Structures are given as C-alpha cells and as structure tokens.
Amino acid sequence: MNKIFLSGLTAGIILFIISYGGLYVAIRCFPSFFVDYNNPLFNSNGNRDTLFYSHAFIFSFALSWFWERFKSLFKGHFILRGLEFGLVYGIIALVPVMWITFSSLDITVTMVLSWFFYGLCQAVIAGLVFAKMNP
Amino acid sequence: MCLKKHIISLLTACCMLLLLSATDKAPALIKWMILKDCTVRVNGSTNINKFSCVVPDYLRSDTLTCYKGNDLPVILSGRLALPVISFDCSNSMMTNDLRKTLKAKEFPSLNIYFISLEKYPELNNTQESITGVVNIELAGVSKKIEINYQISMDEHKIIHLVGTQTIRFSDFALVPPRKLGGMIRADDRLDVIFKINFKRISDQ
Secondary structure, three states: OHHHHHHHHHHHHHHHHHHHHHHHHHHHHOHHHHHHHOOOOOOOOOOOHHHHHHHHHHHHHHHHHHHHHHHHHOOOOHHHHHHHHHHHHHHHHHHHHHHHHHHHOOOOHHHHHHHHHHHHHHHHHHHHHHHHHOO | OHHHHHHHHHHHHHHHHHHHHHOOOOOEEEEEEEOOOOEEEEEEEEOOOEEEEEEOOOOOOOEEEEEEOOOOOEEEEOEEEEEHHHOEOOOHHHHHHHHHHOOOOOOOEEEEEEEEEOOOOOOOOOOEEEEEEEEEEEOOEEEEEEEEEEEEEOOOOEEEEEEEEEEEHHHHOOOOOEEHHHOEEEOOEEEEEEEEEEEEEEEO
8 A cells, every 4th residue: 555655656746747847848849739728628717727736646646556456467677567557558548538538529639649648658657657666 | 787887877978968067168069970890809918829809890880979079088978889709819719718708608798988089089081199088898897998099081081990908807807818727828918909980970
C-alpha cells in the first residue's frame, strides 16, 4: 500500500510539472494550435480549475494501483516495462475514450490526436516511475 | 428591468423638459432614421489570438431624436437593439463562445441608448470628431459610456456615424472566458465600433 501511494505521489508530482509545464510552453510556442479551445464545450468560468489541476494526481494514483495489480505481466528492463505499460493504457483506455469523444463532441481531429498523444506520454512517464520505484 | 427602463425614460423626459423650460428659444426636434445597413463590431483578444465579431446587418428602422437648442450637450433619444445571437466571429466555435459569454439566452439584446452629443454636428462631407454619451445595456447591466464619434454626411444626405469605445467585460459583470485552467484567457478589454447610417426625416 505504501509503495502504491509513494510511487503514485511521485508520478503525480512529475506528471504535474511535465504536463502543465508542457501545456504552458506549448500554448506560448504554438498558439494557433489552441484557438479551437475557444469553444463553449470547454469550461470557461474557472470554477473547475482545481479539478483540472488535480488530474495529474488522479491519473497517477489510479495507474499506480493498476501497476501493482498487473506489474508481473510486464517483463524486462524498467524502460521497456514503462513503455509497454503506457502502450497498454493507451490501447485499452485512450483509444476507446478518444473514439467516443470525437464521435460525440464538436471537436477537431487534431485536438483528439493531441489528447491521445498527451495521455500516452503521461502513461509512459508514470510507467517508468512505477517500474523504477515499485518493480 | 422594465421598471428601470421606464425610470430612465422618465428621467430623460424630465431632463428634456427642464432643458426646454430653461432656454429662451424652443429647441428644434430633429429626427434621424436609422438605416438598415449598419454594423456593430467587437474586437477583442486572448493570450493566443485576436478575434473580431460583427453584427453584420441591423434590420430595424429605429429613429434617433436630437433636441437641438442653444444649450449643450445636445440631448438625444433613441436606441439600437442588437440581437446578441447575430454576432458572427467567422469561426463557429468562437461565435458560440462569445454568445455564451454574453449570456445570449438570458439577455438576447445588446441595447445602445443614445443620450447626448457634445454639440450638434456640422453635417457636411468632412468627418467631424464629436464625443457623446450612450448607455450600453449588456447582459442585464447598464453602463453610461462616453463615445468618440466620427460624423459626416454624404451627397445623398446620408449621415454616417462611426462610434468607437473600449469597454470591459467586467463593466457588465461578465467574466472574460478562460480555458484549460486559465492557461488560455481572454482580455477584459473589448473595442466596440459601430457604424450607423441615418437619414434626416424631419425638423420640428
């Protein structure tokens, strides 16, 4: 339990810095890519900011529990295990979610693909942390 | 809201009566009919882009009344009632976002009430800069604002009035839209430009 919490917390902190730092830099470097976010689909009054910024921790604790249950299935070097873990998450969780998101919401393909890539990177980073801290 | 409008109308009428009684010469009543080819444009920006939204055609033929006397400013009465739903930002997502921000469902009209002009314009083919006061009613909040006008009259006796002013979302208790936890956010400032064409219909 301690290992799940500790590796989850560590992955959460790392993901928080990389994800929101990356998003901040991306918005400044590629502003035109984010113009479509001026859309009423996205919350605009700031009352869900806490939920938005806690996503990295929700994600990392959920994946930490998942890692604990299934880590024996991932074999090899910790980098390989982390990568495989991220890909598994991408295939079983991200692809179906992105599929239904794109089919039901008025958003662009670029937006959905960027979310897929973003989620995949997060899962791989979390996987690397878990493989190192909780082998 | 209705009571507020009545109170404003009553106060305007009282002011005009006071003005009428205070002057030796009775002021001339001049009516300008608002023509249909008028536009209102709102320019704004976010930290990632600029946007420009326009109400392309004003379809109502309203009338603006000028009370031209010796005293200044010249008192005006009349209004533009713009349907917020008509704002078009050339991008459906931004258009919908602006309508949501301006609470188009609750408050479908953006009203511009003309209150006064610094002086009665010369009305010739050279552009004249005049300031005036309007009352802008947006999302259920009214704010009196000084506007910079450029006024001219062409050879067809059409009066062209271009009004410009910077307003703020916060002036009307509106929150500038912000997305992704505030990483994308709109500026509070909006530049409003309205181009109105009038035809003088009567002097009394």
